[in-house]
Amino acid sequence: MCKSKKIFTIFILGLIFLIALYLATFAGHNDFGLSLLKKSFALGNDTESILLEVLRFPRVVKAVIAGACLALSGMMLQAVSKNPLAEPFITGISAGAGLGIVLSVLLFSGFAYSLFGFVGALLASLFVILFCGIGKFSVTKLILTGLSVNMFASSIISFILLTNPDRTYVLTYLLTGNISENTGLSDLTLFVLFLVILAFSALMMPKMNFLRLEDDFLPELKNRRKVYNVVLIVLSSILAGMSVLTVGILSFVGIIAPQISKMLVGVDYRYAFFANVLIGAIFILLSDFVARIIIYPLQIPLGLVIAFVGAPIFVYFLVRKGGLLND
Secondary structure, X not given: OOHHHHHHHHHHXXXXXXXXXXXXXXXXXXXXXXXXXXXXXXXXXXHHHHHHHHHHHHHHHHHHHHHHHHHHXXXXXXXXXOOXXXXXXXXXXXXXXXXXXXXXXXXXXXXXXXXXXXXXXXXXXXXXXXXXXXXXXXXXXXXXXXXXXXXXXXXXXXXXXXXXXXXXXXXHHHHHOOOXXXXXXXXXXXXXXXXXXXXXXXXXXXXXXXXXXXXXXXXXXXXXXXXXXXXXXXXXXXXXXHHHHHHOXXXXXXXXXXXXXHHHHOOOHHHHHHHHHHHHHHHHHHHHHHHHHOOOOOOOOHXXXXXXXXXXXXXXXXXXXXXXXXX
């Protein structure tokens, strides 16, 4: 695909992102939010202004952060492992985050449960990375260790759920995945932190293109590859941890977004970076919009919408000609 087509595709994704952003911010269950859009230009103390300032604006910011982080994290892990089925929680992050959330509810009545999930995710991934070894890094060992950590932490979570039936509903709801209002950080701090991580991720894109080369092509590539692998895995763990901090544990996005990106703009990560950020953000924004309006006034967990929409898309990429099973 030529450069101009890739840029045009990213431009179209940008327009779709703006539409998704509008729907998630202003649209409701019975209107397209034009009146709410007008209110946004002159925020006051009325109900609509409070709705935008307190609920909608922080919500869409967290949705964008989560979607972009999950998509980039999945892209990095797939590049490192050369496995199109790799996803952000392969390093034990999922169960580590879940255990952090469960302990927060159990010991501190849910105080800053998202922050506990974030810490649990990073500790789990740090353990896996250190166990794999920095000098003798192995992708196979990473996957096997990550699976072991996931199973161990999941068994602890199951035990806690069984022995605390009075809190099972709350814990199950939180573990399903929802945009959190309890991150322990201000929205501005969260957004600035996201921008810093995003900028560093952008700087790593040429290195990811470098990883596409075979060792035989450039003999000195082997040692540099290990360094880049470790840096990318650490960065992907931080990105996945950021998503846990904002929306909890979500599946499919980290697998699906890189595959759609590859289909639209190819494997050049300089373009795939922008495509993944936009696709991930669009996916979460639209899913949150659907979760908010589909059975209004009730709201179903975001994770259920993601799974319901993501599973058929994932199956499509598996079975299509030249799909994941043939990569």
